[in-house]
Amino acid sequence: MDNQENKKVGVTGWIDKRLPVFTFINHNLRDYPTPKNLNYFWNFGSLAGITLVIMIVTGILLAMQYTANTDIAFDSVERIMRDVNNGWLLRYIHMNGASMFFIIVYIHMFRGLYYGSYKYPREILWMLGVVILLLMMATAFMGYVLPWGQMSFWGATVITNLFSAFPVIGDYIVTFLWGGFSVDNPTLSRFFVLHYLLPFAIVGVVALHLVALHQFGSNNPTGVDVKSSGDTIPFHPYYTVKDYFGLGVFLIVYAALVFFAPNFLGHPDNYIPANPLQTPAHIVPEWYFLPFYAILRAVPDKLTGVLLMFAAVLVLFLLPWLDKHKVRSATFRPFYKQFYWLFFINCIVLGWVGAMPAEGVYVLIARIASVYYFSFFLIIMPLLSRFEKVSELLPSSISAAVLSKKFDKDVNESYAK
Amino acid sequence: MKELNTTTKNKPTSIDEEKRDFLFITTTGLAIAGGGAFAWSMIDTMNPSKDVLALSTTEVDLSPLEEGQSLTVMWRGKPIFIRHRSESEISSADNVSVEDLPHKESDESRVKNPKWLVVVGVCSHLGCVPLGQKIGDNKGEYGGWFCPCHGSHYDTSGRIRKGPAPLNLEIPPYEFVSDDIIRIG
Ligand code: HEM
Numbered sequence: 001m002d003n004q005e006n007k008k009v010g011v012t013g014w015i016d017k018r019l020p021v022f023t024f025i026n027h028n029l030r031d032y033p034t035p036k037n038l039n040y041f042w043n044f045g046s047l048a049g050i051t052l053v054i055m056i057v058t059g060i061l062l063a064m065q066y067t068a069n070t071d072i073a074f075d076s077v078e079r080i081m082r083d084v085n086n087g088w089l090l091r092y093i094h095m096n097g098a099s100m101f102f103i104i105v106y107i108h109m110f111r112g113l114y115y116g117s118y119k120y121p122r123e124i125l126w127m128l129g130v131v132i133l134l135l136m137m138a139t140a141f142m143g144y145v146l147p148w149g150q151m152s153f154w155g156a157t158v159i160t161n162l163f164s165a166f167p168v169i170g171d172y173i174v175t176f177l178w179g180g181f182s183v184d185n186p187t188l189s190r191f192f193v194l195h196y197l198l199p200f201a202i203v204g205v206v207a208l209h210l211v212a213l214h215q216f217g218s219n220n221p222t223g224v225d226v227k228s229s230g231d232t233i234p235f236h237p238y239y240t241v242k243d244y245f246g247l248g249v250f251l252i253v254y255a256a257l258v259f260f261a262p263n264f265l266g267h268p269d270n271y272i273p274a275n276p277l278q279t280p281a282h283i284v285p286e287w288y289f290l291p292f293y294a295i296l297r298a299v300p301d302k303l304t305g306v307l308l309m310f311a312a313v314l315v316l317f318l319l320p321w322l323d324k325h326k327v328r329s330a331t332f333r334p335f336y337k338q339f340y341w342l343f344f345i346n347c348i349v350l351g352w353v354g355a356m357p358a359e360g361v362y363v364l365i366a367r368i369a370s371v372y373y374f375s376f377f378l379i380i381m382p383l384l385s386r387f388e389k390v391s392e393l394l395p396s397s398i399s400a401a402v403l404s405k406k407f408d409k410d411v412n413e414s415y416a417k
Numbered sequence: 418m419k420e421l422n423t424t425t426k427n428k429p430t431s432i433d434e435e436k437r438d439f440l441f442i443t444t445t446g447l448a449i450a451g452g453g454a455f456a457w458s459m460i461d462t463m464n465p466s467k468d469v470l471a472l473s474t475t476e477v478d479l480s481p482l483e484e485g486q487s488l489t490v491m492w493r494g495k496p497i498f499i500r501h502r503s504e505s506e507i508s509s510a511d512n513v514s515v516e517d518l519p520h521k522e523s524d525e526s527r528v529k530n531p532k533w534l535v536v537v538g539v540c541s542h543l544g545c546v547p548l549g550q551k552i553g554d555n556k557g558e559y560g561g562w563f564c565p566c567h568g569s570h571y572d573t574s575g576r577i578r579k580g581p582a583p584l585n586l587e588i589p590p591y592e593f594v595s596d597d598i599i600r601i602g
C-alpha cells in the first residue's frame with residue numbers, strides 16, 4: 001500500500017513525505033497568496049537576497065586569494081587584479097556589489113517607510129530589517145579595511161576612534177578593538193575574520209525576516225489588509241516572473257557599473273598603500289555612510305556627535321511606536337506624504353554635505369538637515385498620528401482599489417470613443 | 418482565477434501558445450548562457466594564476482657535484498633530484514631487460530647525458546618524496562630511491578621496480594646550456 005502511494009508521486013513524493021522541503025517551497029514560492037496590486041518597489045527584497053548571495057560567492061572566492069597581513073594585504077589585492085584569472089572581474093563585482101546592496105536596501109527601506117510596512121502586525125519584520133542594516137554596515141566597513149590602502153587605514157582609524165568619545169571606558173574600548181595601540185596587523189586579522197563571518201549572520205537574520213514576512217504576507221501599495229482570496233494571486237508565476245524581470249534590469253545596471261565605471265563609487269586614495277605616518281588630505285567614508293557621517297560632523301561636541309550618529313540608525317527601531325496612525329500607505333495620507341518626500345530629499349542633502357569639507361556653509365546645511373532628520377521621526381510622526389484625518393479615498397479593499405482604477409480607465413476610454 | 422477574469426474581461430481570451438513558447442525558450446536560453454558564462458569566469462579564478470603559470474626556470478650548475486653525489490633543487494614547488502651517476506650505477510640501469518619492467522622505459526630514453534640523471538622527486542604512487550638523496554639514506558633494493566610512505570623501490574634510472582607506485586619518476590623538461598649547467602623548465 002505504502003509503496004504504491006509513493007510510486008504515484010515519485011522520488012520527490014518519497015522525500016517530501018519524510019522531509020517536507022517540496023511542500024515548503026510550494027507554500028512559500030508557488031501557491032503563496034500575494035496581494036495582486038504590488039508595484040515594482042516590491043522587487044527590492046528579492047534583489048537584496050540575490051545580491052547577498054552574489055556577495056558571499058564572490059567573497060569566498062576573493063578570500064581564497066587574499067592575505068590578511070599588513071605586509072602583503074595590499075599586494076595580494078593587486079595580485080588579484082593582475083594575475084588571478086578574471087580576478088579584476090571578481091573584485092569589481094564584490095566591490096560594486098557592496099554599493100548595489102546598499103542602494104537596494106535603502107530603496108527597500110524607503111518603500112517600507114512610504115507604505116507604512118513597519119506598522120502592526122509587521123513590527124518585528126521591520127526591526128529585523130534594521131538589524132540586517134546594522135550588520136551590513138559593520139560588514140562593509142570591515143571589508144573596506146581589507147585592501148589596506150590609505151582610505152582603508154584612515155577609515156578604520158577614524159571609525160574605531162568614535163568609541164573613544166565615551167567617557168572613562170572609551171580608550172579601553174578602542175585599544176581592545178585594535179588589539180594594540182594603533183590600527184595594525186591584529187586589527188586587520190580580526191576584521192578579515194569578522195568580515196567573513198558576519199555575512200552568514202546576515203543570512204540567518206534574513207531567514208527570520210522571511211519567517212516574519214510570511215506570517216502575515218506582504219503589505220501592498222494601498223496599505224489595506226488582504227480581505228479575501230480575491231485580493232491575492234499565487235506567487236508563481238505572477239511574482240516570480242515580475243521578480244525575474246526586475247533582476248534582469250538590475251543586472252544591467254550592476255554590469256554597467258562593473259564594466260564601465262568600476263571605480264566610480266570608490267576613492268582613488270585607496271590605491272595608495274596604507275601609510276600610518278600620513279593622513280590623506282580629504283578623507284571620506286564610502287557613499288552609503290555619508291548621511292550618518294554628516295550628522296556626526298554637524299555636532300560640535302565629540303560625544304554628542306557620536307551618540308547622534310548611532311541614534312540616527314537606532315531610531316528606526318522605534319518607528320512602529322512613533323507612527324501610530326491607523327492608515328498605512330502614504331498614498332492616503334496627504335500630510336505625511338509631503339513630510340515623507342521632504343525627508344527623502346533631506347537624506348540626499350545629508351549624503352551630499354557628508355562628502356563636502358566640514359566648514360562654512362556646509363556645516364550650517366548639515367545642522368539644519370540633521371535637525372529635520374530627527375524631527376521627522378520624533379516630532380512630526382507622533383503629531384501626525386494624532387491629528388492627520390483618515391482620508392475618504394481610502395479603499396475598502398485591494399480589489400476595490402484595483403477595480404476603481406480600472407473603472408475610471410474604462411469610463412474614460414468609452415467616452416473617448 | 419475567476420477574479421482575474423473579471424478585471425481582464427475585455428482582453429483577448431485566447432492564448433498565443435507559440436509566442437509563449439518562443440519567449441520561454443529565449444529567456445531560459447539566455448539565462449543559462451549568461452549564468453554559465455558568469456559561473457565559469459568565477460570558477461576559473463581558482464585555476465593557476467598568471468604568476469603561478471609564469472614558467473619558473475631554474476638553472477643549476479653541476480660542476481661541484483662529484484661522482485656518486487646527489488643534489489636536490491626546487492622547481493615549481495617540487496623537488497628535482499639530480500644524480501651524478503657512477504659507472505656501476507649507469508651499467509646497472511642499462512643491464513635490465515626493459516620488457517621486465519612495470520613501466521617500460523630504457524635508461525637511454527631517460528637521460529640526455531648518461532652521467533647525469535634528472536628526475537622529479539615525487540613518488541608516482543601518492544606523491545611522497547622518496548629517500549636516497551642523502552648519504553646514509555635507504556636507497557631501496559635497486560640502489561636508486563626508496564619511498565618510505567608505502568614502500569616503493571626505484572632503480573638508478575629512477576624507474577619503479579617494486580612496490581605500489583605505477584610509474585617511473587617523471588623527467589622534467591630540461592636542457593644543457595653548457596657542459597656543466599642545465600636549465601630546468
Ligand atoms: C554582506 C555582504 C558583504 C558586503 C557588504 C561586503 C563588502 C565589502 C567591501 C566594501 C569590500 C572592499 C572592496 C574593495 O575596496 O576592494 C570588501 C572586500 C572583501 N570582502 Fe566583502 N562583503 C560582503 C561579503 C563578503 C563575504 C561573504 C566574504 C568572504 C566569505 C567577503 C570577503 C571579502 C574579501 C576577501 C575582501 C577583500 C578583497 C578586496 O578588497 O577586493 N566579503 N567587502
Ligand code: FES
Nearest residue numbers: 540542543564567
Ligand atoms: S607515496 Fe610513495 S609509495 Fe606511496
